[in-house]
Amino acid sequence: MPLALLALTLGAFGIGTTEFVIVGLLPDIADTYAVTIPTAGLLVTGYALGVVAGAPLMTGLGTRISRKRMLLGMLLLLVAGNVLSAVAPTFGLMMTGRIVASLAHGAFFGIGAVVAGTLVKPDRKAGAIATMFTGLTVATVIGVPLGTLLSQHFGWRLTFLAVALVGLIGLIGVATLVPEQPAPQDARLRTELAVFRNPQVLLAMAMTVLGFGGVFAAITYLAPMMTEVTGYADTSVTWLLVLFGLGMFAGNLIGGRYADRHLMPMLYIALGALAAVLALFTLTAHSKPAAAVTVVLIGALGFATVAPLQKRVLDNAAGAPTLASAVNIGAFNLGNALSAWLGGMVIAAGYGYTAPNWIGAILALSALALAVLSGAMERAAHRNTPEPAGALASVGQS
Numbered sequence: 001m002p003l004a005l006l007a008l009t010l011g012a013f014g015i016g017t018t019e020f021v022i023v024g025l026l027p028d029i030a031d032t033y034a035v036t037i038p039t040a041g042l043l044v045t046g047y048a049l050g051v052v053a054g055a056p057l058m059t060g061l062g063t064r065i066s067r068k069r070m071l072l073g074m075l076l077l078l079v080a081g082n083v084l085s086a087v088a089p090t091f092g093l094m095m096t097g098r099i100v101a102s103l104a105h106g107a108f109f110g111i112g113a114v115v116a117g118t119l120v121k122p123d124r125k126a127g128a129i130a131t132m133f134t135g136l137t138v139a140t141v142i143g144v145p146l147g148t149l150l151s152q153h154f155g156w157r158l159t160f161l162a163v164a165l166v167g168l169i170g171l172i173g174v175a176t177l178v179p180e181q182p183a184p185q186d187a188r189l190r191t192e193l194a195v196f197r198n199p200q201v202l203l204a205m206a207m208t209v210l211g212f213g214g215v216f217a218a219i220t221y222l223a224p225m226m227t228e229v230t231g232y233a234d235t236s237v238t239w240l241l242v243l244f245g246l247g248m249f250a251g252n253l254i255g256g257r258y259a260d261r262h263l264m265p266m267l268y269i270a271l272g273a274l275a276a277v278l279a280l281f282t283l284t285a286h287s288k289p290a291a292a293v294t295v296v297l298i299g300a301l302g303f304a305t306v307a308p309l310q311k312r313v314l315d316n317a318a319g320a321p322t323l324a325s326a327v328n329i330g331a332f333n334l335g336n337a338l339s340a341w342l343g344g345m346v347i348a349a350g351y352g353y354t355a356p357n358w359i360g361a362i363l364a365l366s367a368l369a370l371a372v373l374s375g376a377m378e379r380a381a382h383r384n385t386p387e388p389a390g391a392l393a394s395v396g397q398s
Helices: 003-020 022-033 042-061 067-087 091-118 122-154 156-177 189-197 199-219 222-230 236-259 263-284 288-303 306-316 321-348 355-383 389-397
Strands: none
Touching (some): 003 067, 003 091, 003 156, 022 042, 022 091, 022 122, 022 156, 022 222, 022 236, 042 091, 042 321, 067 091, 067 156, 091 122, 122 156, 122 236, 122 306, 189 199, 189 321, 199 263, 199 288, 199 306, 199 355, 222 288, 236 306, 263 288, 263 306, 263 355, 306 321, 321 355
């Protein structure tokens, strides 16, 4: 593995910890600010919406800045946002800190995915992207559980200070190991925006919103679901998050391995299975062993789609990939925001802590429908594209 790719993975670990650690802290944060669990869940929504807005904004502003400097700037925002979250005396300032940190997310992963793809041979691009995203999955296995333990023993504010330190370590890694990559000479915001006229780019982003939204519909409210419905102790949430992270890790590696060769079949299988598992979670949530297995499967199936979807966007936006890549990261988080909001609504309406699982199943099934449509459109386009004369001649001679 190139050392530069390792540095990107380290930065991804810091951002991944920032994004997911909130899941295990929601009950404690709600108690501190005297708000309800659905209101505390808005911290997930706020972060996700910050990523959605920050991805195109920060990437657009940085079209003339070297990719390495952009990565460093994003990690500085990450550190500042987590420090603000740690010391925030009010819920409003806590939300502000989350949004400041979120502005780094989309641009870092979007630019990082482009940089990762340049560090390896073209036929290993999806694998390199998956390697970078491994940092995000490892964050759920190590960073999030440790953050939850810190919160349980020393308070959630120390958790955010620890996450800020992780971001600082990631910044040092990128500064030390990632080579200078000047901004493309022909970088123009108009050129970057033009790729959004491609329906396949838009379909891939819509799949990202709906598919990953399905995952977060269940995971955002995992802590109250597991304690109030399944009967796990509060301390068990840490280990359930470890299981979720292990599933993410495995799914990310599988998705990266097969996306270079069987991208669309990978999406069909993962999204279809994800919809089924989320629907079943309304039943398995009432059994401790079954709930634990389901949490692993949700992580694995959800993250099996990450590298394929990111590669599909990059492939269809090959002429100007940076903004499209960053916006697709925003699309992941738009799905997070949508599902966290919808999940909070059904809980507040009195349908119980398992109701968000049905929201997740519907979102994942919608993503599968779009994947089937995208594949059909691609096959039709290939059928309607005439073969080059040279290719026809060679066929005739064979």
